Amino acid sequence: MEQMLAARLHIPSRTLRIEEVAKPEPGPGQVLVKVEAAGVCLSDVHLIDGTLTPLLLRGDTVTLGHEVSGTIAGTGPGVTRWTPGQRVVLYAGEIREGVTYTRGVDYDGGWAEYALSSEHALTELPAAIPFDQGAIIPDAVSTPWGAITVTGAVKPAEAVGVWGVGGLGVHAVQLLRTVGAYPVVAIDPNPTARERALAQGADLALDSADPALRERIREATGGAGLAAAFDFAGVPAVRAQALSVLAAKGRLVLVGLTDQPLTVADGTRFSYLQQQILGHYGSDMPVALPQLLSLIQGGRLDFSASISGELPLAQAAEAVERLENKTGDPIRLILRP
Known part of the structure; x- marks a missing residue:
């Protein structure tokens, strides 16, 4: 044989x-x-x-x-x-x-x-x-593509955030620009990842540890917040941060995998703003x-x-x-x- x-x-x-x-x-x-x-x-x-x-x-x-x-x-x-x-x-x-x-x-x-x-x-x-x-x-490209076009249903000119600009997140930045999202905000603690995100079309790249992050996102979105946020890191702290800068009726799409619990700190605010949390896996x-x-x-x-x-x-x-x-x-x- x-x-x-x-x-x-x-x-x-x-x-x-x-x-x-x-x-x-x-x-x-x-x-x-x-x-x-x-x-x-x-x-x-x-x-x-x-x-x-x-x-x-x-x-x-x-x-x-x-x-x-x-x-x-x-x-x-x-x-x-x-x-x-x-x-x-x-x-x-x-x-x-x-x-x-x-x-x-x-x-x-x-x-x-x-x-x-x-x-x-x-x-x-x-x-x-x-x-x-x-x-x-x-996976590296089709997974963010499915998250953006199907699960997140991103529309042209919607403000979008990408947490974790690694093997999938950097492609999400490219794909979001392709479908017309604006502004595209990349968030990552790694300065090399932030530079890479800007090179691939992000309009703004922020350090997740920046104390002014919420204010900078509000400024970039005219005070509205993000219509969609994508978690490619699979980290509870990322999800909490993303929820805090979502716009009314904004959706958080969970792409990064983790076995850690998901917590919504302010359930009343979440419901009042009619926000959504959507799980995503793979693509069609x-x-x-x-x-x-x-x-x-x-x-x-x-x-x-x-x-x-x-x-x-x-x-x-x-x-x-x-x-x-x-x-x-x-x-x-x-x-x-």
């Missing part, structure tokens, strides 16, 4: 190892993808450190990686829509019998030389878009990916600056460590099998 390399996480011990495993064979309705690029996400870090735990995984070990691009290497019985050699981006998850399974969490992902996918859980990658940029679209891949790939191909979006470095698959642990420690303040690191 032909073998391949894969970065496998043993869940009980939270141990990440590069292992030789059997190269998968596509079954009915499946395709085999030769992985060309795979993104390293903070969710991968949280799986390794134990903050996140797979809910639907069969067994105790999984190949990580939910941001994956590559080429079709083979097709299973009954597959007619894909042929070997086609460039593709894999969805970050699949829906099976009404349940959402996340790639690289609930089933094997793309930190490997090859990855399996349902024939319906991937989309074609235009030749003009490099594999590294294509790989990060699921069949809709979001073609939209984003079209905008990239058409020159409206460019994520080349988001690729902070590339490492071979064998150095997956180093990539995780660099992201966890924010070495070089990376947006996205790419693994190349």
